[in-house]
Amino acid sequence: MSVGEKYVSKNKQPLVVEHPYSILYKHSFGEVSPFFVGLTKKRLLGTVCRNREKHRNGKDLLFLPPRADCPECMAEVNEWVDLTDADIRIYTFTTAYFAGETFLSKVPFTLINIDVQGFDNSYSKLTSTLVIDEPGEINIKREDIRIGMRIKPKFRDVPQDKVDASVLYFVPAEKP
Amino acid sequence: MGNRVAMIAGGMTQFAKSRRDSTQEELVMEAARMALFENDLKIDPLDVKKMIDGTIVSYFSDHFERQLLFGAIIRDYLGLNPIQSARIEGGGATGGLGLKAGYEMIKSGDASLVLVMGFEKMSEVSTAKGNEFIAMASDTDFDFPVGGYYTAYYAAMATRYMYEFGITERQMAKVAVKNRNNAQYNFFAQTNAKNPYATKSTSGFITIYDVLKSEKIATPLKRLDCCLMSDGAAVALLADESIARELTDKPVIIEGVGNGTDTMRPSDRPTTVGGLIKEDLLLPHEKAEWYEDMVYPGLHSFRAGRKAAKMAYKMAGITNPLEQIDVVELHDAYTSSELQTYEDLGLARYGEGGKLIDSAPFDDEKGIFKEINPKLANRIHVNPSGGLIGCMHAVGATGIMQAVSIMWQLQGKIEKFYGSDKLQVKDARRGLAHSHAGTGSDVTVFVMGRGW
């Protein structure tokens, strides 16, 4: 008999009861609040640090998700750029057929990391969703989704006090 | 150099989707009792217990059981008051970081015999809620609200990994076949059909066909590419080398310890051409010319894993891991991440993780490896325990289960504990235990060698 077998528990009748639990958080987006306000105005905003000589790769850094402070030169980052009409591509993607509890009813859905052209993409591969069957937009099949495909941002209508990152989503900007 | 630190004993519970027969503290007691009473210590186990002068409690989530300060309950239940202790949390690397904290307690001289206890009970909430709790260990402002969860983050990384290097779903599936089938010889393993707590539908041997046709979770990852969610505990006893030699004839020396980190969001990983060289992450056996044009780390590699490996190898004097290490237990959260980790650990060149798994003889018709616990590159064994895919992922316990498994491998005690000698790596002299969090936000590496 192995040690493992010797240690098997003898208890066959544990008592199990139910414990509910719910919490409401008042969450602040702090200094990147303009990003979320921007979403409600149908604008995609990022921040840029132009202290390129102090950056590891010698380039300006685009932050998307935005940052109010640069992790490389530690400067405060005050410059916001509007990327709503930028050339944006798919950096990588996955189609989810399962999810955490909140999103289980939404499957299948496609998650993407984006790639904003014209900037170094080290800090700007924002995670979002790609909607492939949006009325009035280019519709594609899930199997046609490709790395490098052109996409464009879209925005759901929500009041400012209910905004979160899911207000933003993307749709194809080119046919496969 | 100062004192060296050894691992001298370990214990673990049966792992299962649900261990409702026992509370968390009862599970930790089960593992601790095994550690003290079953590891051939040379003096009375209760006298050993009296010598313990530090403990670490390592667990990941306060949500799973709606109990904060769980460490206090554990220490109290095991009769370990009033000695010093700390709770360590670092996502999936909680176990590895807990061991590192125990190691440091001894290395600093603040303690000489430290019990490191890792545990998690994930079954009290539904699987979907559990996935959500784990997803909350991703960025809850930007990644979680769009539907993000861990399988999807790893899947998106796997998509890019396949794109960069031509890795295939079949190569990934082979990892699941190896680890799951190994687990059939490890009595502790959740998928072992003989485990009294095993769920029938999710245990037993599998073939590559089973993996490839299993339900899609997040493309390219399928159900059998993914790690388990488990209840259970694992415990390791660490000692200053001089005490270690008083207590056991087979102390396993911790020869190297490494730890690395990376950004919380995969979206913020640098895409620097030649980044591996620029960040001084080349290993001794690698040539700069291999990686001068490679974007690094991007979304295809775990920079934290490489950093941890480099640090541990330097301390342990490892100049070619594939030649100097006999057995590895690594954090196979997903089949893709096992292949990626081969590369981070320097067992394969970047981009050649798939080739390494292909190096083991495989029966294409039956869809299984020709041997259980196959040798990779005709040399090294990876995840004989079954890893996270075959054995368990009770988050806070995982890194400890894997390091204790390496200790038993080096001590030649696999049959005694696992109940079968099938997974014993013959004459194993040096092993590596790897523990990994998030999408690679925190990684630890331990190089462990025989001290006798």
Ligand SMILES: [Zn+2]
């Ligand atoms: Zn800067």
